Amino acid sequence: MEKYAVYVPRLVPRRENFAPGHRACIGCGEALAVRLACKALGQNVIIVTATGCIEIISSQLPWTSWRVPWIHTLFENTAAVASGIEAGLKAMIRKGRRPAKDIKVVAMAGDGGTSDIGVQALSGALERGHNFLYLCFDNEAYMNTGIQRSSATPYGASTTTAPAGKESIGQTTWKKNMPAIAAAHDIPYVATACPSYPFDLVEKVARGAMVSGPAYIHIFSVCPTGWRCPPDLTIRIGRLAVETGIFPLYEVEDGKYKLSFDFPQLRPVQDYLRLQGRFRHLSPDIISEIQSRVTEEYEKLRQNVVRTGEPNEQSSF
């Protein structure tokens, strides 16, 4: 793959297809990720968005932030709507009712819309092999409705429906591994990304859009409002999630794992946890439990890279 980071700053289009003036909270990592993704996608797309933060901040009647064709219908059906659009375009092009133009259908949903309520529709669409790109913007809880836990909420985080209290550490389950679930469908392309690594994100979204068949990108989206952290730390917290191994950046291309950034020595998870109010209550015991789990999961990922035999192209970051 090309080293976009070298020249991408000059190549990233200036045009904003996700227009400024939307209603996201200050410091929203998700809005930043959508903006970058839209730069990577260009004009020839149809975007389908699930109910959630992105839909609510970008589409209040009579305004819109979208300069590309965009549709929202419901919460859990985003991948199904995308399959219908893709099939419709295919049929119409074949029947000569639309010009034979290569239009990419892109689905966007949050972690709840993806790994909870939308997982069935997503699994169906991935399994059927539709030519579409699915972007999950993961801010690790139902932020739009007010910070309720989802299956993507990390262990120990305090949310409004799994609050930390005298008898509870908050979330008592480990984050559902959604990229692994997507990869288990044997689709051509799965990746993780984070807007704190903007060129990597742009590169991956562009790659996902180029693939013929289903592609899935899981994008870590820091949410200062829900994570109880200062909004000016969004980029830094995203980088720490990667540097601690909590959210490793990698790709799975035709079943082959590749780490986008590997670190000889991961930073301690405490560097990441201590900046966020949602983890403030955690005792040293719990933190060390999280540390062992993160180390273990990261090692598993490294083994996947070795096992699938792709020579590890490490970035210079």
Place this chain on the structure above:
Amino acid sequence: MARRVGIEVSVAIAEAAKLANVDVIAAYPITPQTHIVEHLARLVADGELDAQYIPVESEHSAMSACLGASAAGARAFTATAGQGLELMHEVLYVASSMQLPLVMTVANRALSAPLSVWGDHSDAMAVRDTGWIQIFTENGQEVVDNVLCAFRIAEDHRVLLPVMIHLDGFHLTHMIEPVLLPEQSEVDQFIPPYRYPLPLDPDKPVTMGAFAPPIIYPEAKKAQQVHITRAKEVVLECWREFGDIFGRYYSPVENYHSEEAKVLLLTMGSFSETARATIDKMREEGKDVGLISLRLWRPFPFEEIRQAVKNAEVLIVLDRALSFGGPAGPVCSEVRSALYNEEEKPKVISFVGGLGGRDISVAGFEEVINRGIEISQTGSEQEFEMFGVRE
């Protein structure tokens, strides 16, 4: 010239969708609808129909995929029944509110629990407020004709609303009947190519499905209400033109000896054909009875209903669905409320029967009518009576 064939009604529906040259079919199996989508899959597999067939993982996704296809400008079709229609429920509202002109056949089926794959109208009644045009059919020919009409009505730029064609599960879906299938050239003339006014297109970006704060939501809903009410004119126009071309005319309310009769029975769907035999028998015996069969359920044909019953003294409505703890069967409630402010109106008596595939025979309808007449004279302790239920 049309071909006259002996054909299973479900298969005939698939043939009608083929004649309509659909672009996308998204479907999930559910009894008693499966033969429709099985035959469509066969037509696509054999290259007889050029369409994308999406074998989705649920009815929720079937309807959602149809939304997407239709928004992209493709002609989309699906079929479902019972639980499947219920699973689609929230998506149905989106289809009508976003003005996506899909066509769906519903093989009317009872709702769980207890599980029943057999027919009644519980599923159809549960979606009566979703903003779809709903048409009930009595026999195979009517289904085929109305599936063709449905595409034309739905896609008319004065309408742009989704249409449901209802047929009774098993009682109609699994019957082999003689059906006239029109020629492709005739259908091509009758249904113009689908041109959605503002499809999803990168050359002309549109935002579809934006959300509405209180300052705009009620206006959007009023517009929708006015719109579906006005759609009735287009339905009538379509049926007229269909009749002029194909020789079979349809109306929102079918009258059978109803003008002169003092006692009327009102039914919907395939039971109307059996009820007609009852009317024949009773009239031969000198009884003053008639039948009205309600075909257009949404938008509700207020004028036609009022006109049809204006000379009657007793109107007996047979519902095939319950509204638990409610006033009467849903059809009866609506008919009654349509007549309430009329100066001259019949007494309206409500029966619920034929639930979960329980048949009502010619003799059964006679019993319903006689009991209805009795109630109209003596009254009943119940708001409505359930027919043919063991106690």
